[in-house]
Amino acid sequence: MQATVTRPGPWTHRHVTAGGTRFHVVLAGPEAPLTSAVPRPAPSASRGPETAVPAGHPVLLLHGFPECWWTWRHVIPALADAGHRVIAVDLRGFGGSDRPPSGYDLVTLARDVAAVVRALGHDHAIIVGAGLGGQVGWTLASLEPELTVGLIPIGAPHPLAVRSLPMRNVMGSAVQHLFFNVPLLPERSLRTTAGVERLLRSWAAPATRPLVTEGAEYYAALLARPGAARSALENTRRSTLTRAEVQTLNRPTTVPVLSVQGEFDPVQPARAHARDTHHVVGVLQQVTIRGVGHFPQEEAPERLVDVLLPFLTELAAPPRQDAPQSQSSARVQRTGWRRGTSFIRRPGGIARRRLTRTPRSGAHGRGTPSSHA
Numbered sequence: 505m506q507a508t509v510t511r512p513g514p515w516t517h518r519h520v521t522a523g524g525t526r527f528h529v530v531l532a533g534p535e536a537p538l539t540s541a542v543p544r545p546a547p548s549a550s551r552g553p554e555t556a557v558p559a560g561h562p563v564l565l566l567h568g569f570p571e572c573w574w575t576w577r578h579v580i581p582a583l584a585d586a587g588h589r590v591i592a593v594d595l596r597g598f599g600g601s602d603r604p605p606s607g608y609d610l611v612t613l614a615r616d617v618a619a620v621v622r623a624l625g626h627d628h629a630i631i632v633g634a635g636l637g638g639q640v641g642w643t644l645a646s647l648e649p650e651l652t653v654g655l656i657p658i659g660a661p662h663p664l665a666v667r668s669l670p671m672r673n674v675m676g677s678a679v680q681h682l683f684f685n686v687p688l689l690p691e692r693s694l695r696t697t698a699g700v701e702r703l704l705r706s707w708a709a710p711a712t713r714p715l716v717t718e719g720a721e722y723y724a725a726l727l728a729r730p731g732a733a734r735s736a737l738e739n740t741r742r743s744t745l746t747r748a749e750v751q752t753l754n755r756p757t758t759v760p761v762l763s764v765q766g767e768f769d770p771v772q773p774a775r776a777h778a779r780d781t782h783h784v785v786g787v788l789q790q791v792t793i794r795g796v797g798h799f800p801q802e803e804a805p806e807r808l809v810d811v812l813l814p815f816l817t818e819l820a821a822p823p824r825q826d827a828p829q830s831q832s833s834a835r836v837q838r839t840g841w842r843r844g845t846s847f848i849r850r851p852g853g854i855a856r857r858r859l860t861r862t863p864r865s866g867a868h869g870r871g872t873p874s875s876h877a
Contacts, residue, residue, distance in 0.1 A: 507725040507726045507728065507729055508725075509528055509572075509594075509599055509600035509726065510600070511574065511577075511722075513577065513580075513581070514532060514580070514581045514584065515530045515531060515532040515580055515581075515584075515590075515592075516530070516531050516532070517529075517530055517531075517600075518530075518531060519600070520620055520623045520624060521623070522616065522619030522620045522622070522623040523615065523616060523619040525596055525601070525602045525604060525607075525616060526601065526602045527593055527594060527596070527601045527602070527616070527620050528573070528593075528594040528599050528600030528601050529573075529591055529592065529593050529594070529620065529624070530573050530576075530580065530590075530591070530592040530593075531589075531590070531591055532580050532581065532583075532584040532589075532590045532592075533563075533583065533584035533587065533588050533589045533590045534584075534587060534589060535589065561589075561628055561629060561630050561653045561654075561819065561820065562588075562589045562590075562591055562621070562624075562626050562628075562629040562630070563583055563588045563589065563590050563591065563629070563630045563632060563816065564591045564592075564593060564617065564621065564629040564630065564631050564632065565579065565580070565590065565591065565592040565593070565632050565633075565637075566593060566595065566617065566631065566632065566633035566634070566636075566637025566638070566640055566641060567592075567594070567595065567598065567599075567634055567635070567636075567637050568633075568634040568635020568636040568637050568638070568659070568660070568798075569635055569636045569736060569737075569739070569740050570694055570700060570703060570704075570723055570727060570736050571598070571634075571719070571723055572594050572598045572599030572600075572723065572726060573592040573593065573594050573599055573600075574599075574719055574722055574723070575634065575719065575799065575801055575802055576592045576801055577719075578801070578802070578805035578806075579801050579805050579808065579809060579812075580592060582805070582806075582809040583809065583812070583813075583816075586813055586816075588816060591620075591621075591624065591629070593617065593620055595613055595616065595617075595636070595637065595640065596608070596612075596613065596616055596735070597732070597735030597736055597738060598726075598732075598735070598736055599726055600726075603731045603732055603735040604735075608735070608738035608739045608742075609739070609742075609746050609748070609749055610639055610640055610642075610643040610663065610739075610745070610749050610752075610753075611643060611647065611746070611748045611749055611752055613640045613643070613739075614640050614643040614644040614647050614648075614752075615647070617631070617640060617644055618644060618647070618648050618651055621651060627651065628650070628651050628652070628653050629651065629652070629653060630652075630653045630654045630655075630656070630816060630819055631644060631645070631652055631654070631655050631656065632656040632658070632812065633655075633656070633657055633658065633660060634657075634658040634659055634660065634799070634800075634801055635658070635659050635660055635771070635798065636660075636739060636740075637658075637660070638657030638658055638659065638660020639657075639660050639663050641655050641656075641657055641660070642655065642657060642660070642662050642663060642753065642757065642783075643663070643749070643752055643753060645757045645758075645759050645761075646752050646753055646754075646755040646756075646757060647752050649757075649758050649759055652759045653759065653819055654759055654760045654761070654762070654815070654816075654819045655757070655759055655760070655761045655762070656761075656762045656763075656764065656812060656815065657761070657763050657764070658764040658765075658800055658801065658808070659764070659765060659766060659769050659771060659772055659798045659799070659800070660763075660772065661763070661772055661776035661777045661779065661780055662753070662757075662776075662779070662780050662782075662783040662784075663745065663749070663753055664745075664750070664753050664754070664783060665776050665777075665779035665780055665782065665783060666772065666776045667744075667745065680706070681743075684737060684740050684741055685741050690733070690737055691733035691734055691737065692733075694724065694727045694733040694736065694737070695724060695727055695728040695733055696724055696728075697720050697721045697724045699724065700720045700721075700723050700724040700727070701717045701720035704716045704717050704719075704720055704723075704799070705717060706770070707769075707770060707771055707797055707798040707799065708796075708797040708798065708799055708802075708803055709766065709767070709768040709795055709796050709797040709803060710768075711795060712795070712796055712797065712802075712803035712804070715802055715803050716797075716799050716802050716803060718802075719802070753783075756783060756784065756785040757783055757784045757785065757786060758785055758786045759786055760786055760787040760788075760815075760818075760819065761780070761784050761786065761787065761788045761789070762789045762790075762791065762811070762812075762815045763777060763780055763788065763789070763790045763791070764791050764792075764793065764800060764808065764811060765777050765790070765791070765792050765793070766792075766793055766796040766797045766798055766799070766800050766803070767792055767793065767794045767795060767796060768795070768796065768797045769796075769797050769798045770797060770798065771798045772798075774792075777790060789815065791811050793807055793808065793811065
């Protein structure tokens, strides 16, 4: 089966060399700087009330296992049409990117992503990551917070939150995780359309399995190339974190986070997402999309875009100039706060949970997690 990475669509394909590794990227939307008509707080008399000002940041899409950039095929045009510069990257070992023999730990993958962002001429980006891509996003936010404007992990609780669960199942069922560690058999399965289809179906919601398996043949064709299946399995087979990963992930996440979870996700349990509050000291929103599993970007792309766009717009808005904040007060908000929780039920099967921090005098710890509604 011949694998063709560069599928046509409302996007362009490029290969970028960063850190000695070549990565396949897909680009869509307007070139930076992104602009739109945004009212200024205090317009001068020499110009009208609305002036084009920088209003956005590149949106970087990171796929999960066992997929590639194609998992975002429904999301890329919608974000681009909304005016965002979209960059979908194949992680090392996947899709059209290089497949080196090593470097599949989260820290190396995060450094890859940072190098790709800079190679494309940007010094910051909003990271949207599904599954493994979300874990890489968490790592990048701790490793280089100045590059990460915001983080949207999809089906990807904080890696330390997952590993803190007793009797955890890292990837789906225990039997499935054991299967991934059997020599040769997982590689053979991933090289076939039937094998990839079985895996995707097992991680999707029952009602949306036909939507997810549409890409099975394409993913299998890419994984059938020499060394591709082995490279894709490198991170999945790991059950422990390296010392470098733990040290990086132990740094609190200070950037705004929108965590998205599928209601029927069998890979990552809801209790792992609940523990994200222990690792975020900035703004944290948690959203559950009803009726989907581990792949909201394929099972319900329209509803996922409805969740993403308000958060992206909020990050793109210019900073408020009517309420300046000193550096000392900013430090207080990062180190002393209490959590307030609110839930908003919305049409289309979306439940939103927003966690806000307000300063609490004399508080220097993270407190206790908020309870679910």
